Amino acid sequence: MKILVPMKQVPDLVEELEIDSSGKRLNRDFLKFKLNEFDEHALEEALLLKEQHGGEVVVVTLDMAEADNLLFTAIAKGADKIFKIPGNCDEGIDCHSAAQMFATAAKSIGFDLILTGVQAADDRDGQVGMLLAAFLGLPHVSVVTGLSLEGASAIVHKEYAGGVMAEFEVVLPAVFGIQAARHTPRYAPVSKVRQAWKTSKIETVDGGTVPASNGSVVNRMFKPESGKRAELIEGSPDDVAGKIVDLLKSRGLL
Amino acid sequence: MGITKPIVIEKETAVVDGVDISGAWNRMFEQRVIWDYDLRHMEKVTALEGGESLGWCYQCAKCIAVCPVDIVGDYGPRKIFRKLQTGMDLLESSDLWLCTTCMNCLRVCPKEVNMVEIMPAAREQAILDGKAIPDELQKAFDNISKYGNPQGESARKRADWVKDAGVPVNILPTTKKPVDVLWYVGSYPSYHGRGKDAAKAMARILAALGIDFGILAHEEKEDGDSVRLAGEKGLFEMLAEENIKVFNKYRFKKLVVTGPHEYNAFKHEYPKLGGEYDVLHYTQFLAGHLEQLKPLLRKRVSARVTFHDPCYLGRHNGEYVAPRNLLKAIPGIDVVEMFRCKENGYCCGGGGGGMWLDSFSRDFTSERLSERRVREAVEVGADILAVCCPYEVSRFEDAVKSTGHDGKLVVRDILELIDDSMRM
Amino acid sequence: MPNDVFVVAEHLKNKLSDVTFEMLGKGREIADACGGKLVAVVLGSGTKDLAAQLGVADSVISVDDPALEHFSPEAYRIVLSSVVKDRQPKLTLIANTSMGMDLAAPLSAELNIPLVAYCKGLSADSGNVSVTSQLYAGKVDVESSITSAQAIISVLAGSFAGDAGRSERTPSIEEVRPSTSLNDLRVKFRRLVEPEPSDVDITKEEKLVSIGRGIQSQDNIALAEELAAALGGAISASRPIIDNGWLPKSRQVGKSGMSVKPKLYLTLGISGAPEHVEGMKDAATIIAVNTDPRAPIFDIADYAVVGDLFDIVPALTERIKGAKG
Ligand SMILES: Cc1cc2nc3c(=O)[nH]c(=O)nc-3n(C[C@H](O)[C@H](O)[C@H](O)COP(=O)(O)OP(=O)(O)OC[C@H]3O[C@@H](n4cnc5c(N)ncnc54)[C@H](O)[C@@H]3O)c2cc1C
Numbered sequence A: 001m002k003i004l005v006p007m008k009q010v011p012d013l014v015e016e017l018e019i020d021s022s023g024k025r026l027n028r029d030f031l032k033f034k035l036n037e038f039d040e041h042a043l044e045e046a047l048l049l050k051e052q053h054g055g056e057v058v059v060v061t062l063d064m065a066e067a068d069n070l071l072f073t074a075i076a077k078g079a080d081k082i083f084k085i086p087g088n089c090d091e092g093i094d095c096h097s098a099a100q101m102f103a104t105a106a107k108s109i110g111f112d113l114i115l116t117g118v119q120a121a122d123d124r125d126g127q128v129g130m131l132l133a134a135f136l137g138l139p140h141v142s143v144v145t146g147l148s149l150e151g152a153s154a155i156v157h158k159e160y161a162g163g164v165m166a167e168f169e170v171v172l173p174a175v176f177g178i179q180a181a182r183h184t185p186r187y188a189p190v191s192k193v194r195q196a197w198k199t200s201k202i203e204t205v206d207g208g209t210v211p212a213s214n215g216s217v218v219n220r221m222f223k224p225e226s227g228k229r230a231e232l233i234e235g236s237p238d239d240v241a242g243k244i245v246d247l248l249k250s251r252g253l254l
Numbered sequence B: 001m002g003i004t005k006p007i008v009i010e011k012e013t014a015v016v017d018g019v020d021i022s023g024a025w026n027r028m029f030e031q032r033v034i035w036d037y038d039l040r041h042m043e044k045v046t047a048l049e050g051g052e053s054l055g056w057c058y059q060c061a062k063c064i065a066v067c068p069v070d071i072v073g074d075y076g077p078r079k080i081f082r083k084l085q086t087g088m089d090l091l092e093s094s095d096l097w098l099c100t101t102c103m104n105c106l107r108v109c110p111k112e113v114n115m116v117e118i119m120p121a122a123r124e125q126a127i128l129d130g131k132a133i134p135d136e137l138q139k140a141f142d143n144i145s146k147y148g149n150p151q152g153e154s155a156r157k158r159a160d161w162v163k164d165a166g167v168p169v170n171i172l173p174t175t176k177k178p179v180d181v182l183w184y185v186g187s188y189p190s191y192h193g194r195g196k197d198a199a200k201a202m203a204r205i206l207a208a209l210g211i212d213f214g215i216l217a218h219e220e221k222e223d224g225d226s227v228r229l230a231g232e233k234g235l236f237e238m239l240a241e242e243n244i245k246v247f248n249k250y251r252f253k254k255l256v257v258t259g260p261h262e263y264n265a266f267k268h269e270y271p272k273l274g275g276e277y278d279v280l281h282y283t284q285f286l287a288g289h290l291e292q293l294k295p296l297l298r299k300r301v302s303a304r305v306t307f308h309d310p311c312y313l314g315r316h317n318g319e320y321v322a323p324r325n326l327l328k329a330i331p332g333i334d335v336v337e338m339f340r341c342k343e344n345g346y347c348c349g350g351g352g353g354g355m356w357l358d359s360f361s362r363d364f365t366s367e368r369l370s371e372r373r374v375r376e377a378v379e380v381g382a383d384i385l386a387v388c389c390p391y392e393v394s395r396f397e398d399a400v401k402s403t404g405h406d407g408k409l410v411v412r413d414i415l416e417l418i419d420d421s422m423r424m
Numbered sequence C: 001m002p003n004d005v006f007v008v009a010e011h012l013k014n015k016l017s018d019v020t021f022e023m024l025g026k027g028r029e030i031a032d033a034c035g036g037k038l039v040a041v042v043l044g045s046g047t048k049d050l051a052a053q054l055g056v057a058d059s060v061i062s063v064d065d066p067a068l069e070h071f072s073p074e075a076y077r078i079v080l081s082s083v084v085k086d087r088q089p090k091l092t093l094i095a096n097t098s099m100g101m102d103l104a105a106p107l108s109a110e111l112n113i114p115l116v117a118y119c120k121g122l123s124a125d126s127g128n129v130s131v132t133s134q135l136y137a138g139k140v141d142v143e144s145s146i147t148s149a150q151a152i153i154s155v156l157a158g159s160f161a162g163d164a165g166r167s168e169r170t171p172s173i174e175e176v177r178p179s180t181s182l183n184d185l186r187v188k189f190r191r192l193v194e195p196e197p198s199d200v201d202i203t204k205e206e207k208l209v210s211i212g213r214g215i216q217s218q219d220n221i222a223l224a225e226e227l228a229a230a231l232g233g234a235i236s237a238s239r240p241i242i243d244n245g246w247l248p249k250s251r252q253v254g255k256s257g258m259s260v261k262p263k264l265y266l267t268l269g270i271s272g273a274p275e276h277v278e279g280m281k282d283a284a285t286i287i288a289v290n291t292d293p294r295a296p297i298f299d300i301a302d303y304a305v306v307g308d309l310f311d312i313v314p315a316l317t318e319r320i321k322g323a324k325g
């Protein structure tokens, strides 16, 4: 079983996001990138499957920011091979393009199963995993919280609202969007990551060329207005209750 | 270990060198043999670099009387040794995470069984073997390696507290000026709400004393000592290398730190990696300026104050005097000692990674170490529990609430008490 | 048709989800502004009753087939893809939900129609459509305009009012047969797995009523539970409540407990210690009730109620029950 895990980096939300002078892009001077947290779950699930059934885990990512560190961290956790798709993506890349590059790379690397994170914080044009499935013409299930293998098929649990899950049997190869691995993603000890920097090799794989336009343009980016200080709700208990109910309604919470 | 019945040796008479010494001892059991035990688990630990001394234990149990974890639970080197003989795998056991590396056992141990080295070595092995790490600790490791602080806050916000300090603070990465004192602030004083109170107080005190000081702001990272003791040695080394690189960029005469853990790191561990500095804990630095400080302490702080010795300032580094001298210099303060103090001071539970094992450890103790300590402070009738370690304000303040002593005992950093007394 | 707006109805266990009506309400407005029709698309088996509830739409396309009885990422995508390819609507609105995620992006890639995801705002001005997406965990909104003739938009639940999408009118229903066989597919539905009733995972709850030491005694927790039930959420707590054994550890929020990001986090008698805040600061809306106006919880709350929880909670529970009618 060869499990391919395409990984993507997203702006680190611990840093305050700033919008640049064009008003259409994030200010990249202050941007820090980190691995999409859902991709971390996809990798964990892949490693667990490997531990159960044998096989290999292969990680592929785009060439930007912390790519090397991300790949060596994957090695430290137990991945077998790591690939980088060249082509500087530091200026940002939309999800359709990323998915196309992953699709081209996946075809040349080969795979029996592809696991991706269910979504990422910057998927303006859709989630990479499901786009990738369509580009490869593969069956797919998104929002997966449970996964096991039975012969040439996978049994997956897809989570709906309210905790109800649907169980599907899917013929492999397929693409799954992982919402949560069975366990908290494992820790990569720093000494192992540093070891990987010294002893492992990143292979390159071509992602092909990607068509430019995607049919929608960004007009502006802005931060939704949020009061820095709490807004006071005052009055008698009943007034307060009434105001809270109005507020919940206006926010679609009731 | 197979259970075999001892063979009974019975003799009619016992004659030694021709003398009949018959008695109750005619009936004996064969010699009890230690090699009855399966020593695999023991050897796994003693084979580790740093783990050797566990094998020296001769079960005298002196350590158990002083182990702070045993006082609220069932723990200590002797017990761990015994459990290893009878089949416990330390690397898989919860016992691996309960030691706070407080060093009180080593102080009394006739055989120098050194948990401060054994535990980090065993933990490191467990982490490298991919054994489960308690969630909270893993999160702290992750945050520290990504952001340089356990809270997972942005490095850019590390010096945000400065704007409320009320005095100018020299940000070295901006001014690049040589200074007399490089003040390493630390993560808790930089980010934790109550920690920041101490940081601001320290800035005001240094300013009032006219000290030429600067801070590293966003270039400062977690020191890594507690991470090392919790078993993430690789992360410690990475942090140390990065901090040393930053320290070496600036010119300063003394390195002054807010926290005892940082003090321990800079004094004993960084030199091994090439970073040698003239380092002082703030209590030592300020005690050295006591004559200049005294005239500034004009306001009376009328209170009965007891002082908690931080393990890493006291037992680990032998400093018991400086903090007490500072407290005694504040007019109005009446210092009382708790039953466990100085060399035998109790542990707050935060050391050796305990800071990030709160809910894990809680399951193995009848109460938190911090809660026990707060009761001890209450017992001696203190109004104020004075501390000088940034971990402790949050731990004890929480414990004051959880033991139902709010309003009766307050927790203050010595810095805050000095700062109070400076304000007219 | 070039100016039509399609809304893909979502349903589970024979019940249309709220987001369907929210999309219909918004879709109505957009279709009118663009001079097109609003068309609802229902896939399923035996869905007459569902289709009948979609009267806000000018018409309903119903694909009723035994193979569509349960949602399936593959079967639903195949059918929807042929409908969209056939009818060429200007906009296709799909919920950005678990089911929708298996439709919107694959459709976009397969049909080469642009997709704008995480839509929380939508407007049309003389045929120009503008979409506001909520990105970066709600920290930044991005407004895009559609430059191509067709687009797929995946809509976040709770973004639009549901009332505008409900109507008593009976819509005209057009029955459509799947154009290709739905046998021998690679994704097979097996069964629905219901969550264990006792098993509350506070990290997955959208609404949390969180209690702290201000609740005073275990008996009073019932008050908070009643409020949580009225809201349709669960209760969580600060550490002292867990320490006291009043709630299980799985309900603890904070540094040494769970990190939660619910849509609503309502605190009752929690002071807001840094260790607690670490676990809940990313909640979308935080409402705090505390008697102490200087409690640090108010530094991160969006709404502050300075008052006694024992006065506020009963009144609020009452009101919510009333509002839900
Ligand atoms: C290492 C460590 C880890 C920790 N981890 C966690 C953690 O994971 N999660 C966590 O929550 N805490 C944690 N803590 C504890 C934390 O420091 C606080 O002590 C705790 O969060 C306080 O809980 P509280 O807000 O319920 O209680 P308090 O701080 O006592 O606050 C009670 C509040 O209720 C208000 N109040 C009283 N009566 C009423 C009333 N009738 N109506 C309205 N308001 C009222 C009061 O004004 C007060 O603000 C940790 C502490 C440490 C040291």
Ligand code: SF4
Pocket: B056, B057, B058, B059, B060, B061, B062, B063, B064, B077, B078, B105, B108, B109, B110, B111, B112, B113
């Ligand atoms: S004091 Fe030392 S020798 Fe004695 S029981 Fe403890 S560890 Fe063993």
Ligand code: SF4
Pocket: B066, B067, B068, B069, B070, B075, B076, B077, B098, B099, B100, B101, B102, B103, B104, B105, B106, B115, B116
């Ligand atoms: S170092 Fe402290 S906590 Fe650890 S075993 Fe010794 S006395 Fe106990």
